[in-house]
Amino acid sequence: MTLKITIKDYPCGYGKTTKMIKSLSSNEKYLIVLPTLDEITRVINGSKHVKLLTPELGLDGATTKKEALQTLVLAGESIAITHALFSSLKGVAKEGLLSDYNIIIDEVPEVVKPSNYRSRESIQEFYIDTGYITVDNDGLVTPNDKWCSKNKQVSDTLSENIRIQAKKGHLFLAGGSTFLSVLPEILLTSGKSVCILSYKTSGSYLLPYLKKLSIPYLVESDIEAEKKFLNRAATLITVKDMPSLSGTKLTYGAQKEGMSVPSYYSKIPTALKNMRSRHLSGVPIENILITCKKDCWEEDKGKSGVFAKNSRLKKANWIANTTRGTNNFDHCSHLIYLYDQNVNPSIVNWLGCNTSAFNDAYALTELIQWVWRGGVRKGQPVTLYLPSQRMRTLFCAWLNGECIGDRAPPLAA
Numbered sequence: 001m002t003l004k005i006t007i008k009d010y011p012c013g014y015g016k017t018t019k020m021i022k023s024l025s026s027n028e029k030y031l032i033v034l035p036t037l038d039e040i041t042r043v044i045n046g047s048k049h050v051k052l053l054t055p056e057l058g059l060d061g062a063t064t065k066k067e068a069l070q071t072l073v074l075a076g077e078s079i080a081i082t083h084a085l086f087s088s089l090k091g092v093a094k095e096g097l098l099s100d101y102n103i104i105i106d107e108v109p110e111v112v113k114p115s116n117y118r119s120r121e122s123i124q125e126f127y128i129d130t131g132y133i134t135v136d137n138d139g140l141v142t143p144n145d146k147w148c149s150k151n152k153q154v155s156d157t158l159s160e161n162i163r164i165q166a167k168k169g170h171l172f173l174a175g176g177s178t179f180l181s182v183l184p185e186i187l188l189t190s191g192k193s194v195c196i197l198s199y200k201t202s203g204s205y206l207l208p209y210l211k212k213l214s215i216p217y218l219v220e221s222d223i224e225a226e227k228k229f230l231n232r233a234a235t236l237i238t239v240k241d242m243p244s245l246s247g248t249k250l251t252y253g254a255q256k257e258g259m260s261v262p263s264y265y266s267k268i269p270t271a272l273k274n275m276r277s278r279h280l281s282g283v284p285i286e287n288i289l290i291t292c293k294k295d296c297w298e299e300d301k302g303k304s305g306v307f308a309k310n311s312r313l314k315k316a317n318w319i320a321n322t323t324r325g326t327n328n329f330d331h332c333s334h335l336i337y338l339y340d341q342n343v344n345p346s347i348v349n350w351l352g353c354n355t356s357a358f359n360d361a362y363a364l365t366e367l368i369q370w371v372w373r374g375g376v377r378k379g380q381p382v383t384l385y386l387p388s389q390r391m392r393t394l395f396c397a398w399l400n401g402e403c404i405g406d407r408a409p410p411l412a413a
Contacts, residue, residue, distance in 0.1 A: 005188060005210065005217040006195045009202075011229035012372040013379075014222075016197040017043065017106055024050040030078040031098065031191065033086045033105040035325025040080045052080045073097050083109055087183055090168065093190040103191035107325045108198045111209040112347055115171065115181040116162055123177060126157060139172040139350065141179065178346035185213050203358075203365030208351040227401065234399050236376050242387035244271040250340040250388050255293040265296070265306040268338065272311035275336075275385070283334050288316040289374050291323075292338035307338070324369045332374040333382050340388040341366050364394045364403065371395075 010016050017039070024030060026049045034040050044052045055068035062068035066088045072079050073092050086109065092098060127133045132147040132154070143166045147154070151163065165171040165181050172180045188194055188210070201207055201219065210217050248267060249258075258264035280288065290297070296307040297318045308314045313336075317329055321339045341363035348354040376382045386392040397403060 003189050003191070003194060003216075005215060006193070007201055007206075007217055007219045008195060008197050009199060009219050009221045010197075011199055011226050012368065013377055014199075014225060014229070018046070020104060020106070020195075020197060021046045026050055029076060029101050029192075031073075031089075031101045031103045032078075032080045033083055033103070033109070034080060035083055035107045037082065038328070039106065039325055040082065043080050050078050053077050054080050055085070083107070086187065087170075089187060090170070090184040093184070093186045096190070098190045099192060101191045103187075103194045105194070105196045108196060108201055108204045108206045109183055111183045111205050112180050112351070114178055114344060114346060115165060116159055116179040118177060118179075120176040123173070127162075132158060133166060135173050139174060139180075140169075141166040141171040141173050142169075143167055172350065174346040174350040180347065180350060182209075185215070188213075188215060200361070200365040200368060203361035203363075205347060205351060205362075208348075208353040208358075212351055230399060230401050232379075233376065236379065236381045237371070237399065238381070238383045239392060239396055239399070240383060240385050241392065242271055242275065242385050244274065245387035246389075248387065250292075250338055251342055252293060252339075254340075255296050255338075259293075259296060259306055268292075268296075268307045269309055269311035271387075272307070272313050272336070276312040280334060285313070285315045286317065287331060287333045287375075288313060288336070289329050289332035289334070290316050290318050290336040290338065291321040291370060292318075294318075294320060319370075319373060321370055322366060323373055326373060327377065329373045330375055330377045330380075333380065334385070335371060335374050335382055336385045337367065337370065337391065338387065339367075340390055360390075360394055363391065364398055367391060367395055368398070 008016060020032075021043055024047055028050075030050060030052070032043060032052065034043060040054050044054065053072055055062070055065040055072060057063065057065065057068065059068040060071050062071055065085060069079065069081060069085060069088065070092055073089070074097065083105075086105075089098065128135065130146075131144055134142045134144055136142070141162075143163050147158065147163055151160070162171065162179055165179075170182045170184050172182060174180050196206070198204070198206075207217070245267065248264075254264075290313065292307055296305045298308065299305050304314050316336075317332060319326075319329065321337070321341065343354075343359050343362045345354065348358065371382070371384060374382050384395075386395060
């Protein structure tokens, strides 16, 4: 019988994690996958009926957390781990050692991510034509014996990270120019049960990935709870424009290119500086949360990036626009989202979901998750600054109840 994944798609703040903890039974074994170490501590401390352990260095002589995790699995313990450690269980899963575990994944796992960008010509010339890798019809990349035998000689030309991932069997080549690292299929199909907790999974890469692999799934939701959630959110969130950035492109690509264009990158800190003086003058800096491309805000060794310099907001909280599952910023009352979020074209082409509707659903999902890192998570009012007209349109449509359940957001201009 094929395992069907259960996806509990309930609103942020619905209490998914708390209810999960209370549902744990002493008669079952669990592998609980969580987004942060803080969440691991919370779940372990909150579990009253099941003793949960987390891999620690030194356990039975383990020198890595991966070794410690394997030791806990072999001992049949119930375990709490981070998403980052989950993919290391592929070998254990292949041996059938997860077959009696109930696998619970809090927040959608990162099922596919770009691993390395190269030009189509360089991949063909240096990797394929030279016989170092083989790419099958599905795009699966396999390192040939030639690469393994000449690894040291070609290490300055070929990516060692690519070789390692390809050797593990979960690296694909998309569009001839992008290497994609994927979550091993067996990790989503090898447990006694698999349950994923999240919200708006229709705007994530998870569902297209499951469809691509023909893995059956069931999405549970609560329409009435979502309506109440949205009604409450609408009273707490004030959405504002940033007129001085009207027409400014804020996609990842635009920010990347703009870092070397003074006329572009000087506009952002000027807008932030004026906002600090006029609209945020009475707001403690620690209550401000901001996102943009990471190195636009902070360069290596803590040096301020081009957006942070002269912004008067350098000491504000910065987190990535894809941040999920942390409560560390739920004191923040003013949120600044300097992004026009889009899918990765190589990923959606490979998954077969390259549509405007999916792009908007993805953008909305990521924005909602980011906003719920702030004070609204605790039922406190927040002000959200969205300079991107597209992102404002999507968010306000959702806030007005136009995307209830699995309904896609209206196409943004």
